[in-house]
Amino acid sequence: MRADAKKNYSHILAVAREVVTEHGADASMRDIARRADVGLATLLRHFPTREALFEALLCTNLDALTQTADELETSNSPDEALVSWFQEWLVFAQSYRGVVAMMAAAHTNPDSALYAACAEVHSASARLLLRAQALGSARADMNGDDLFALMTALGWAVDQPSFAPRADRLFQIVASAILTNPSSKDIKNATR
Template sequence: MRADARKNYNHLLAVARDVVTEHGADASMRDIARRADVGLATLLRHFPTREALFEALMCRHLDALAQKADELEAAKPPDEALVSWFREGVAFVHSYRGVVDLMASAHANPASALYASCAAVHAVGARLLLRAQAEGTARADMDGDDLFALMSALAWLAGQSAFAPRADHLFHLIASAILTNPSSNDVKKATC
């Protein structure tokens, strides 16, 4: 991609991120184009569908989330790495209101533009979970799908005004349920 085209693409993504953060997954493509100071046709040329836009937005964060998993694996014990990454994943999913529904439906739909991104999240989470299970520090009856479902559920709950004040407490409850012998200090240490 030419330098000016890359600059325009990055500008559209930055504006889209801001609009989606404010309005969630139902953000208007017209509003994104207007705020980016381009025509709708220009936006649609780069992102022909809402899913394509979300895929582009999420890919950047998913790459960072995968890199974070690598860093945590190298620097922390398996249980701490798993819980720290899980917190990062919940925060990521929560940052785009309404994306939970898109990710949940894409999870089982290989034709979805988001399928590959969701598969990447699953693979990284499953890898961290397997590592903790091999050490005996995570429940053996869980798999990557369970971890993804819990991540999505916690992100959704944190976005609900009735549960938002309890988001940290709920996170600690779920993190404690993932680990086999969690002490409250271990979960807190892994989530800081």
């Protein structure tokens, strides 16, 4: 990519991040282009779809989230790692309004720009779940798809203004349902 094109790309992403922070996943592509002082065609040349734009916006966050799973896998007890991962996911989900619904839709659509990122999140959570199950600290009747669905459902719920104030409480309930012998202390510590 030429230097000027790279600068333009970075500028568009910075503006898009601001607009998405203000308006969530429903942010207008036209508004992003206008605020970035580029034409819509320029925006669409860099990001042909809303999902492509979100993939670029979320790439750093999702890479960091996956890296966190890798670190938790080697440094924490399996149940603590799983609860901490779930909490990290929830913090991520709350940082971009509407992104959870996009990720849920992209999860089974290989043509989606977000598919690879969703697959990474799914894989990381499934590994942490399997590790906890191997030691008997997570329900044996769950799989990675179940965990991803619960993570997505909780992310969606706390994205709703009426449920957002209850995010910690809802997290505690769901985490307690996943673990076989939940320590309320560990779950409460993860929510801080």
